[in-house]
């Protein structure tokens with residue numbers, strides 16, 4: 001059943017599983033975590049240009065929906081952007097590479113949104129090195145042209161669903177080529193698919209990496225509204241399973257449990273339903289490279305949205321913990337030039353429309 005699949009998307013993959021169910025409309029209505037998704041409808045409702053741009057930036061994709069951004073607005077016309085290191089993911093992201101990519105997505109979205117009010121933004125990255133702010137951004141009025149990708153900000157998603165196997169056209173692939181390497185070749189797609197399945201299994205069967213995800217699960221509407229981040233497991237069907245004791249943190253942590261095994265099967269079915277991939281690589285692997293990768297990923301994701309394509313990051317094979325060493329090496333062999341780093345790998349294809357994922361409001365992120 002479709003809902004089972006959605007349920008298990010939360011086991012390891014990260015992100016939003018706002019499950020819907022047939023025939024339960026009224027209950028569904030009452031289980032929607034309205035508070036957690038309110039920042040989407042509040043975006044743009046700010047007069048002050050920096051706050052207005054930031055109210056969109058918080059909608060950026062980011063690993064495990066940690067939303068690690070913090071901003072300081074004390075200097076006029078300037079935003080100091082920090083990464084909140086209390087939100088680190090030490091097991092799956094030991095060097096905070098992925099979290100830094102998420103900061104790049106945030107920064108790019110802020111710049112795109114600022115252009116809508118005519119503001120250009122001068123960005124100074126890591127002015128004090130890795131221990132200071134990620135960036136100081138100075139807003140200048142009346143100089144920027146509107147960035148047209150802004151039109152797709154509200155519809156952008158990470159789509160954690162099976163895709164249909166319609167091929168991605170050569171035209172679409174070339175529209176995405178400025179941001180990522182697009183793979184549509186059948187043999188290479190099959191190799192990458194196998195790699196993502198293997199890597200997912202390693203993460204799910206390594207207790208400490210699995211636990212890092214399970215600890216970030218928000219189970220049901222009340223938890224999602226109280227902590228609108230992490231891996232949200234919601235909707236009437238999943239909440240019914242929770243009430244029945246069939247969906248619990250304990251079961252999610254036990255690879256021997258029936259639920260976990262079924263979840264693995266269905267998750268792997270989703271990973272398999274992938275006709276193409278997108279990869280963002282960089283020559284080096286400095287913080288600047290990681291920010292650049294995030295900025296490209298955000299533009300890629302807005303462009304896939306524009307083209308009616310779905311995009312879903314699948315990061316397991318790119319993670320730098322020892323058990324992942326072999327898939328990591330294979331990912332680099334398949335996807336990057338020698339010595340380059342694969343920063344992002346995503347499933348690409350035609351997927352269903354999915355819900356908005358929770359966010360903390362911008363007010364919670366201002367220092």
Ligand SMILES: Cc1cc2nc3c(=O)[nH]c(=O)nc-3n(C[C@H](O)[C@H](O)[C@H](O)COP(=O)(O)O)c2cc1C
Pocket residue numbers: 013014015016059060061062063064065098099101102105156157158159160312313314315316357
């Ligand atoms: C660097 C990075 C790595 C990510 N890795 C994964 C992943 O491995 N699996 C996954 O399901 N989602 C992954 N995501 C997507 C996030 O879970 C998603 O952005 C977040 O939950 C917010 O949802 P949204 O993008 O739909 O707004 C990743 C996102 C980023 C920026």
